[in-house]
Amino acid sequence: MVETLELSFDDPSRNYPILLGEDLSAPLRQTLAALRAEGRRAVLLTDANLAAAQPAFLKNFGTETETPRLVFAAGEGTKSVAELARVWDFLAAQRVDRGGVIFAVGGGVVGDLAGFAAASWQRGISFYQVPTTLLAMVDSSVGGKTGINIPAGKNLVGAFHQPRAVFVSTALLRTLPAREFAAGMAEVIKYGLLADAQLFAQLEAQPLRVTSPELAQVIRRCCEIKAQIVRADERETALEGGRALLNLGHTFGHAVEQVAGYGEYLHGEAVSLGLVAAAELSRRLGHIDTAACERVARVLRAHDLPLRLRAPLPIEALISAMQRDKKVRAGLPRFVVLRALGEAITQDGIGETLARDCFATIAAPA
Numbered sequence: 001m002v003e004t005l006e007l008s009f010d011d012p013s014r015n016y017p018i019l020l021g022e023d024l025s026a027p028l029r030q031t032l033a034a035l036r037a038e039g040r041r042a043v044l045l046t047d048a049n050l051a052a053a054q055p056a057f058l059k060n061f062g063t064e065t066e067t068p069r070l071v072f073a074a075g076e077g078t079k080s081v082a083e084l085a086r087v088w089d090f091l092a093a094q095r096v097d098r099g100g101v102i103f104a105v106g107g108g109v110v111g112d113l114a115g116f117a118a119a120s121w122q123r124g125i126s127f128y129q130v131p132t133t134l135l136a137m138v139d140s141s142v143g144g145k146t147g148i149n150i151p152a153g154k155n156l157v158g159a160f161h162q163p164r165a166v167f168v169s170t171a172l173l174r175t176l177p178a179r180e181f182a183a184g185m186a187e188v189i190k191y192g193l194l195a196d197a198q199l200f201a202q203l204e205a206q207p208l209r210v211t212s213p214e215l216a217q218v219i220r221r222c223c224e225i226k227a228q229i230v231r232a233d234e235r236e237t238a239l240e241g242g243r244a245l246l247n248l249g250h251t252f253g254h255a256v257e258q259v260a261g262y263g264e265y266l267h268g269e270a271v272s273l274g275l276v277a278a279a280e281l282s283r284r285l286g287h288i289d290t291a292a293c294e295r296v297a298r299v300l301r302a303h304d305l306p307l308r309l310r311a312p313l314p315i316e317a318l319i320s321a322m323q324r325d326k327k328v329r330a331g332l333p334r335f336v337v338l339r340a341l342g343e344a345i346t347q348d349g350i351g352e353t354l355a356r357d358c359f360a361t362i363a364a365p366a
């Protein structure tokens with residue numbers, strides 16, 4: 001069965017479907033056939049691990065002559081200027097014109113990089129998201145944030161560029177390594193914390209596993225929450241709340257990813273640490289109590305996610321990374337905090353000392 005969620009915008013020509021099902025090979029093939037019939041050149045971007053794990057799924061795209069492919073090295077290091085330049089060279093070599101389309105088949109790394117390549121190639125061509133990790137299915141494939149990392153910070157270069165459709169085939173998760181599944185769970189837990197107390201309670205009562213019968217339903221719920229938030233504030237311009245709420249845990253988490261060196265912590269692992277720090281910040285601001293912080297930590301631990309750094313990181317570097325966060329306005333940091341488990345708000349005016357204290361909560365064990 002294929003379910004469809006629609007992400008809609010003021011300009012309906014930009015609306016797109018999020019298709020969810022066990023195996024979306026058939027609609028994918030139909031889309032490719034329709035593009036071919038219109039004489040549009042399709043190319044496929046993926047990474048080496050996915051190519052090795054899912055050769056049968058990639059056959060949906062036909063031969064390499066029909067759909068030329070560029071295969072990246074797996075991992076966060078691929079979201080780089082050098083790899084972006086490689087994509088541009090590939091698109092040029094394949095004579096992809098303005099009618100061309102990119103299929104991003106992979107996790108968030110492939111999706112973010114391919115999406116930015118699509119946003120920048122000939123000032124913008126179409127692309128499709130085909131997420132293959134839990135994290136990409138619940139978060140990165142939806143909403144049109146694309147981009148790359150630079151040494152100064154995570155996702156500092158990028159564009160808002162919406163895909164034409166998202167194809168979520170949950171069967172692909174069967175080959176996903178356990179550590180990567182756990183990383184995706186950090187974003188799922190984030191959705192529960194920021195918008196859905198019932199989802200959070202469900203995860204507390206019964207940790208979600210790749211074999212859980214309710215997995216597809218949870219993925220759908222996360223896409224629904226994301227679509228609703230993105231629809232209301234696509235470019236994260238709301239002065240309060242809005243799309244920035246999806247950044248819960250990321251102000252701290254992105255700093256960890258950058259300072260530790262991209263790839264040392266998976267994005268989801270860094271988000272887990274960030275959620276612990278954000279819960280502590282919320283407690284210090286008087287929004288939630290110690291028991292609520294313990295509940296957050298317990299759910300993360302139950303999903304095999306870290307609560308503390310594995311090795312010390314210099315606090316000065318973490319603070320300065322945080323000062324380059326994209327939520328900073330007029331030099332002042334903006335945080336996402338919990339008003340309750342299931343409700344997040346944005347909060348300005350957090351002093352550096354408070355931020356340092358929250359980083360201390362996730363410090364590596366002595």
Ligand SMILES: NC(=O)c1ccc[n+]([C@@H]2O[C@H](COP(=O)([O-])OP(=O)(O)OC[C@H]3O[C@@H](n4cnc5c(N)ncnc54)[C@H](O)[C@@H]3O)[C@@H](O)[C@H]2O)c1
Nearest residue numbers: 049050053074107108109132133135140145172175176267
């Ligand atoms: N654009 C957004 O809104 C958004 C949201 C969240 C995260 N992100 C970004 O997403 C990135 C993280 O994405 P990720 O966690 O998917 O990591 P990833 O893309 O690195 O994929 C994780 C690993 O799993 C492998 N893999 C993927 N699918 C597989 C499968 N089905 N079977 C076996 N192996 C498979 C990949 O090859 C890779 O080694 C970060 O760069 C983060 O900043 C973006």
Ligand SMILES: O=C(O)C(=O)C[C@@H](O)[C@H](O)[C@H](O)COP(=O)(O)O
Nearest residue numbers: 139143145154155243246247250326
């Ligand atoms: O879609 C969003 O908006 C998010 O914040 C989702 C995050 O999970 C994701 O990691 C995003 O890439 C972070 O955005 P950034 O603007 O802080 O780079």
Ligand SMILES: [Zn+2]
Nearest residue numbers: 187250267271
């Ligand atoms: Zn994230």
